[in-house]
Amino acid sequence: METRIALMAIVVENKDSIKKLNDTLHEYGEHIVGRMGIPYPKRNISVISIVMDAPNDIISALSGKLGMIPHINIKTVYSKLSSIEDNK
Template identity: 80%
Template sequence: METRIALVGIVVENKDSAKRINDILHEYGAYIVGRMGIPYPKRNVSVISIVMDAPSDTISALSGKLGMIPHVNIKTVYSKLASNTDK
């Protein structure tokens, strides 16, 4: 199956959204390579970065679900190279 590396940047503007975000990330945990969360109390936001190695459809599905949560902004950056993990 062809997979890609992607970086999903998440800006959380309301901490009440945290449980929904974590539930979705847990659902896709098998594809998450790493996660870093940075609270920024001065601006009352948190920033989360997620690195994934997954099929493009899976990355898009995760991004779509996160993007539907109120007060959550996301942006996904894909690597240009795809890899074939079935070699």
């Protein structure tokens, strides 16, 4: 199955949403390459970046689920590269 690299930028505006966010990310853990979270106490937010290597439908499903969580803002950027086989 063809996969793509995607970067999700997530802004958490309320700490009450973090448990649901983490539970949802855990469901897709096998497709997550890396995660970086940066708390920003001055603005009372957290910024999280997620790198994925997954089929488009998986990336879209996760992005949609995260976007439905209250106080979570998310944007996804896709690489133009597709599966590893295409890059040999």
